[in-house]
Amino acid sequence: MKSFAFWSILCLFYACTLDNNLKTIDSPNAPIKVLINKPELEKLQLKRTEALNVGKLFKGKNDWVSALITHEDKSIRAKVRLKGDLSDHWRHEKEWSLKVKLDGDKSIYGMNRFALQRPSTRGFLNEWYLHKLLSSAGLIALKYDFIEISINGDLLPVYAIEENIHKNLPNRHNRGKGVLFKFNGDFYWRHKPGLATSFYGARITPFQEKKVKKDQVLLN
Incomplete structure (x- = not known):
């Protein structure tokens, strides 16, 4: 406090x-x-x-x-x-x-x-x-x-x-290797009705998703 x-x-x-x-x-x-x-x-x-x-x-x-x-x-x-x-x-x-x-x-x-x-x-x-x-x-x-x-x-x-x-951000905060997630902005740019200005409709996806999918440690 x-x-x-x-x-x-x-x-x-x-x-x-x-x-x-x-x-x-x-x-x-x-x-x-x-x-x-x-x-x-x-x-x-x-x-x-x-x-x-x-x-x-x-x-x-x-x-x-x-x-x-x-x-x-x-x-x-x-x-x-x-x-x-x-x-x-x-x-x-x-x-x-x-x-x-x-x-x-x-x-x-x-x-x-x-x-x-x-x-x-x-x-x-x-x-x-x-x-x-x-x-x-x-x-x-x-x-x-x-x-x-x-x-x-x-x-x-x-x-x-x-x-x-x-990728080293978690380590700097004393976390182990892991996946960082983000709110995906696709809906905003596609102007989906009711979702264009709200993160509630955003997909949650991994940061650097392609690299995550190639990392066997993270996938397992």
């Missing part, structure tokens, strides 16, 4: 101070600089234009472009792509949500794959608060925080950095 009260008070404090157009924050997290050369940036811009025309981002294997991520005194080669099904992630001229995967076993804050996005796409503090509550309850939670970010030298408003779900 004390832990819950602590995070509740802290959340209210942040809610009074966080602005989605804030350029800097008093944070121990070092800024992240993303550098994307012109040809690769043009690929992202083309993908964004396609998404704007149809109102949804359709993801493909060829969406990834090369980038260089600078953090503290390290420069790490990476692949990035646009993320987010709906336009709140990419309708702004410069403030796009990005999925990032670092080369090899390189990591930033212990994350090899993560998302960079405007806090508004995750309900401002709602997502941060959720993961703090999950963690305080001893449940599996993603790393989630706020950070300063620039893309090709342009300082953007404060972004959220969010860990991607990965």
